[in-house]
Amino acid sequence: MSIKSFSAKIFAAYIQRKIDSWASKPVETQQKVFKELIQKAKNTKFGKDHSFGSIQSPADFAAKVPVRDYEELKPYVEQVVAGKEDILWPGKPLYFAKTSGTTSGAKYIPLTKASMPTHIEAARNAILCYIADTGKADFVDGKMIFLQGSPELDEKNGIKLGRLSGIVAHYVPGYLQKNRMPSWETNCIEDWETKVDAIVEETVHEDMSVISGIPSWVQMYFERLQARTGKKVGEIFPNFELFIYGGVNYEPYRAKFENLIGRKVDSIELFPASEGFFAFQDKQDEKGMLLQLNSGIFYEFIKTDEFFSENPKRLTIGEVELHTNYVMIISTTAGLWAYNLGDTIQFTSLKPYRVIVSGRIKHFISAFGEHVIAKEVEQAMQEATAGTEVRISEFTVAPQINPEGEQLPYHEWFIEFEKEPEDMDTFADALDKSMQQQNSYYFDLLEGKILQRLKITKVPVSGFQEYMKSIGKLGGQNKLPRLSNDRKIADALEKLKK
Template identity: 80%
Template sequence: MSIKSFSAKLFARYIRHKIDSWATHPLETQERVFQDLIKFAKNTRFGKDHNFQNISSHEDFIKNVPVRDYEELRFYVDKMVAGEKDILWPGKPLYYAKTSGTTSGAKYIPLTKESMPTHINAARNAILCYIAETGKADFVDGKMIFLQGSPELEDKNGVKLGRLSGIVAHYVPSYLQKNRMPTLETNCIEDWETKVDAIVEETKAEDMTVISGIPSWVQMYFERLHQKTGKAVGDLFPNFNLFIYGGVNYEPYRAKFENLIGRKVDSIELYPASEGFFAFQDKQDEKGMLLQLDSGIFYEFIKADEFFEENPARLGIGAVEKRINYVMIISTTAGLWGYNIGDTIQFTSLAPYRIMVSGRIKHFISAFGEHVIAKEVEFAMQEATEKTAARISEFTVAPQITPNGDQLPYHEWFVEFEQEPENMNEFIEILDRSMQEQNSYYFDLIEGSILQKLKVTTIPENGFQKYMKSIGKLGGQNKLPRLSNDRKIADDLEKIKKK
């Protein structure tokens, strides 16, 4: 055992103890975070506009601070970006994380000297919790790769601007610098396909032990490795035994990953976003990720089926229940207040509080009142692939409201197979049965002959990559929506299929 791995084990036990101390006192932890947030921001422009001076409880906060998304908070963000200080948080931000906007171009999410360390510490602590639980630490001596955006940053009125993953790349601790891959030069390549090819060349002869990234883009890296070397990833990297991922559910990709690797490897799920690092998997045998209650984030939760009602209840951590779909609302040390990040979550445990991401409040199918969410289609796909030995590369689902002829409407599943099921009808039957079992609205629509059973449209090899490239979102931190309530993505995929 090396000195580095021995030290990692000692540090892991210390960090695990610290985590347990706040995780076992969740209400007190969140109350302390809340009071600190109000105290530090009461003299900001936002704090003065929203009566922070007289806020002492969550009830006071609800009365004075409405739930907002980025566009509704933009008045304040624009002032910060223009160079003004003390707007949402004292002083100026350290960085702006640039993300894709929907209605008005790019979004600029502030990162402050108080919020930035929480991103770094959470990622580190996820690995340390794994070491503390499993006792495995030898991987710290090998090479590690984190597929991420370019670390090159721009200047925006005296504040650095870039993608979150590129910003975080500047915070790799010194003791991991020699282990880190790829090189800075390769990491700065903007074109994703060129970048992946360069990473393959740099890493194919290295002792890779940890690989991290969004599953769909790591999959592309694995495929290029296999094409270049003719070897399974696990044979190429015999000491690779830990995959760290976030952004999308890994389960639909797991079978293909294990085929590309040639064996099973341990995995750690993360829940990072530009707005905050919200949760990470702290136990290998527990479902869900530990909610980060002590990271400068105060959480509120609104039931998803009540979210679009007038004045829905905003619940604190002490009032949530398991298996309910909630929209997660955050207030943070980056100056985001009553902020709707757009994600929906469910609690898998209340002692400690663990969550799973169930989808996006804007990404659903309810063309007929069925309220289908990402968690349901991902579970159905997992069932279908496991029971038929099919392997998929990617998929998305959209409604077909006006089919040809006298057909009933249906849900259309666009699937790129790495290995098709031997019996496609059986595959479709498993998908549809799983959806009916999970979603009573969908069941009623099928039983009532409002919808017919779902249909699968196969997409050719690399079809989804071509689609993402066509919209300028190939690679990096970009993710394909799992669900759409319209045919925009479906129509583009149809065009790719015909080429």
């Protein structure tokens, strides 16, 4: 054991004790975070506009501060972008994380002196918890790759801006710099396909032990490594033992990854976003990710089925239940207040509080009142492929409301197979049965002859990559929605077949 790995074990044990301390007092921890947030922001423009000086409790906060998404918070953000101080948080942000907006172009998410360290510490602590949990630390001596956006930053009114992953690249600690790949020059390549090819050339002869990124884009890297060498990734990198990912559910990709690697490797799931680093997998044998209650983020939760009602109840951490879908609302040291992140979560544990991401409040299918969410389609795919040779590269689901002829409407599953099922009809039946078991509304619609059984449309090899490229979202932190309530993605994929 090297000095570096031995030191990592000692540090991991220390950090684990600190985490256990706040995780064992969740309500008290969140109360402390809440009070500090209100106190520090009471003299900002937002704080004055919403009478922070008179807020004493989360109930007061809920009464005075409505839930907002980015578009609704935008009038304040625009003042920050214009260079004004003390708008959402004292002073000016250190950075803006620039992301693509859905309705009004770019979104500028502030990162402050207070919030930036929480992103770095959570990423570090995820790895340290893995060491504390498993006792494995030799990987710290190998090379580590983080597939991310360009670290080159622009500037707007004296505030640097760029992609979150590019900003974080400036905070890689010194003890990891010698291990970190790819090179700065390669990381700055904007075109994703050119960048992946360059990363392959830089890493193919290195001793890679940790690989991190969104599964769909890491898959692209693995495929090009295999094409370059004719070998499994596990042969190219015999000491590769840890895959770190976030952004999407890994389970639909797991079978294909294990085939590309040639063996199983441990994995750590993360829940990061420009708005905050919310959770990470702290135990290998527990489902869900540990919610970061001590990271300058105050959480509120609204039941998904109540979210669009006139006055939905906002719950705090001590009021949530297991296995219920909630929209997660955050208030942070970056100056986001009662902010609707758009993600839906479920709690898998309350001691400590662990979550899974179940979908997006805007990503669902309910063309007929079925209320299908991402977690359900991912679970159906996992069950349908379990114990088979079937391997999936990517998939998405959309409703077909107006099929040709006299057919009943149905859910259309667009699937890119690496290895197809021997009997497509049996495979579709397995998917459909799982959906019926998970979603009683869907079951009732089939029983009532409102819908017919789902149908599968095969997407050509690399078809999803072509689609993402066509909309300018190939690579980086971009993710394909698992399902949509319209045919926008479906229509684009249909054209790929022609």
